Amino acid sequence: xxxxxxxxxxxxxxxxxxxxxxxxxxxxxxxxxxxxxxxxxxxxxxxxxxxxxxxxxxxxxxxxxxxxxxxxxxxxxxxxxxxxx
Numbered sequence: 001x002x003x004x005x006x007x008x009x010x011x012x013x014x015x016x017x018x019x020x021x022x023x024x025x026x027x028x029x030x031x032x033x034x035x036x037x038x039x040x041x042x043x044x045x046x047x048x049x050x051x052x053x054x055x056x057x058x059x060x061x062x063x064x065x066x067x068x069x070x071x072x073x074x075x076x077x078x079x080x081x082x083x084x085x
Contacts, residue, residue: 003045003046003047004045004046005035005037005043005044005045005046006043006044006045006046006049007043007044008022008034008042008043008044011044011049014049014053015049015052015053031052032044032045032048032049032051032052
């Protein structure tokens with residue numbers, strides 16, 4: 001398999017994250033790191049981005065459970081505030 005380089009812009013389009021979120025996830029170790037091709041050019045390796053995307057798909061149920069628990073917490077907090085009035 002031939003590896004391809006992807007620009008930051010093409011990765012942002014592909015993964016639907018903001019630039020800020022992408023770099024924050026890289027800092028946390030939750031997204032593949034860039035490779036410097038020169039002093040002002042960085043790229044990603046396509047296979048690493050594909051693997052990250054597949055991992056997100058494989059763990060999609062984790063995100064659903066997280067959102068569900070957050071929604072339940074928000075509803076419970078709203079009910080507590082309403083009862084306190």
